[in-house]
Structure formats: C-alpha cells, structure tokens
Amino acid sequence: MAKGVVKMTSENIKAGSITIKNISRKYIDANGSEVEALQNINLEINPSEFVSFIGPSGCGKTTLMRLIAGLDKPQEGEVLLDNEAIKGTNYERGYVFQQANLFPWETIENNISAGLKARKVYKEQKDKVSHYIKIAGLQGFEKSYPHQVSGGMAQRASLVRALINNPKVLLLDEPLGALDAFTRIDLQNKLLELWRDRGTTMVLVTHDVDEAIYLSDRIVVMSPRPGKIEEIVDVKLSRPRSRSDENFLHLRTEILEKLNLASAPKSLEYYI
Ligand SMILES: Nc1ncnc2c1ncn2[C@@H]1O[C@H](COP(=O)(O)OP(=O)(O)OP(=O)(O)O)[C@@H](O)[C@H]1O
Ligand SMILES: [Mg+2]
Numbered sequence: 001m002a003k004g005v006v007k008m009t010s011e012n013i014k015a016g017s018i019t020i021k022n023i024s025r026k027y028i029d030a031n032g033s034e035v036e037a038l039q040n041i042n043l044e045i046n047p048s049e050f051v052s053f054i055g056p057s058g059c060g061k062t063t064l065m066r067l068i069a070g071l072d073k074p075q076e077g078e079v080l081l082d083n084e085a086i087k088g089t090n091y092e093r094g095y096v097f098q099q100a101n102l103f104p105w106e107t108i109e110n111n112i113s114a115g116l117k118a119r120k121v122y123k124e125q126k127d128k129v130s131h132y133i134k135i136a137g138l139q140g141f142e143k144s145y146p147h148q149v150s151g152g153m154a155q156r157a158s159l160v161r162a163l164i165n166n167p168k169v170l171l172l173d174e175p176l177g178a179l180d181a182f183t184r185i186d187l188q189n190k191l192l193e194l195w196r197d198r199g200t201t202m203v204l205v206t207h208d209v210d211e212a213i214y215l216s217d218r219i220v221v222m223s224p225r226p227g228k229i230e231e232i233v234d235v236k237l238s239r240p241r242s243r244s245d246e247n248f249l250h251l252r253t254e255i256l257e258k259l260n261l262a263s264a265p266k267s268l269e270y271y272i
Helices: 061-069 108-118 127-135 151-163 181-198 209-215 246-258
Strands: 018-028 034-045 050-054 076-081 093-096 169-173 201-205 218-222 229-234
Touching: 018 061, 034 061, 034 229, 050 209, 061 093, 061 169, 061 201, 093 151, 108 127, 108 151, 127 151, 151 181, 181 209, 201 209, 209 246, 218 246, 229 246
Parallel strands: 050 201, 050 218, 093 169, 169 201
Antiparallel strands: 018 034, 018 076, 218 229
16 A cells, blocks of 8 residues: 555544654663663654664663553653643553453453443444454454463454554554564554554554564664664555565665674674
C-alpha cells in the first residue's frame, strides 16, 4: 500500500500525531548511581505513520514507549498526542508488550473484552468481541485459557485486546520478539493489514532490522546509553516489500552499519 492510502471508515477517522519534545529520563539504579536512559529526544510522528525504533539493548526504547503510553513521566520535556500533553494512560494509546501479558485466569474471549469492560462500554459494544476474535483468527479458542494456546495466538489476542478500544496510537514493544520466524512473518503481515485498514499510528520497537524495513515508513536508529537519536532513516520502498529486493538489502546493510553490526566484532566484550 502506498503511504497515506488508508481506507477510511467510521472506526478510523482520527488523528494520532505524537510530538516528543526534549525528553530526558534518568533513573537511580540499585547501587544508587544515576542512569541516564534518554537524553534530549525530539521527534514528530505523523498521524497514521509507521515508525520503528531500533538500537542496542538498554538504549531507552522501552523507557520512551512507557513515556508515550503515560506509564512514566520524563524529568525534562514532554510528550504530546495531537498537541495535548500526555497525562497518564489512556485507551487512545494501546500498548502491546513482548510477552503477551494476558490475564492467565481469564479466557481468551474475556482477555480480549477486558478493555471494553474497563471503559464500562462492554454492554453496548459486546458485539465487537466476536469481530475482533475473527480478526485475530481465534475462532474456536474463545473459551481457551492463555496457557492452552500457542505463543503466536496469545500475541494475536493481546494485539486485538489493544485494538478493540480503537486507539489512535498502537505502541508495540518488541511484540514479535519471542516468536519463531514463520509466526513472526505472519504477524508482520497482520500488523500491516491492520495498519492499512485502520490508519492507526504505529510505533514499533524491534531488534530485527528486516522487520523494521519491511514495516516502517521511518526507522529511528538509537545510540547506546544514554539513548539519543542517532539517525532517522526514511524507507522509501513501495509496498508490498520484498526482503530479497536489491534496495531492501542495500538499506539493510546501511542500517546494520549504523548499528555497527555489519561485520563480526574483532573480539567480544562480553559473553552471554
Ligand atoms: N525503573 C528503572 N529503574 C532503574 N533503571 C532503569 C529502570 N528502567 C530502565 N532502567 C535503565 O534504563 C536504561 C534503559 O532501559 P530500557 O528498558 O528503556 O532499554 P531498552 O532499550 O528497552 O532495552 P532492551 O532492548 O534490552 O529492551 C537501562 O540501563 C535500564 O537499566
Ligand atoms: Mg526494552
């Protein structure tokens, strides 16, 4: 799909711009030392844009997502949604975590409808639940518990659990990181389909360069701690994208070089 071509329905006429203004966030670690997680982050994300963040572990990606979600506050700067300062969490900003984070004691169906119940709109909107179960391809698993479904199914359930509230922005913090390659590619396509149909602003954190190129309009490359924006890469490839396309591979090398991952290190500094 060409950028900006969004099928408009009553569900998706909405904005969803995010303004990140001079954000800095420090923590105090267990030893009492100051940890500067984010330093002077500035970024404008447009409504319906698909933006990915990529960078080394500990560079502040989750910290930034938590600030956009309203789960945390910066010491300096502010985050705005459609020009209004974000204060606390709100269903307008859905959050999908790396682990599915479903309530283990609730069925798939009850997990998916939890957001409607929290907003006290379940009675009027309960017809939506079967629609979203269908979107997630979970028909027949409504009464299953999270431990009775696969990792991919659980992650699809947590995706529609966030979407059922029709958020303006979907925050995706490595949602596909724990999945096998087949399931991951399947869910990448599902994400693209949902994005195309709904026009939700997508903010994705990933460690996977191919995933970032396959999905995004722009890729924000972060530097190691203190996390700063190293570079913003425009992905100008038309959709649907092919991972074996010459331009795709070229961009892949370019981003790996920016992350200093293009070739094997001369010596490892640590062993996992
Ligand atoms: N609540 C906290 N208290 C103290 N330090 C924290 C806290 N949360 C995050 N940090 C520190 O802030 C830095 C950034 O953490 P963050 O989780 O945002 O990184 P990340 O880029 O998401 O890493 P990963 O790719 O491994 O998920 C890390 O050094 C981390 O130890
Ligand atoms: Mg993280």
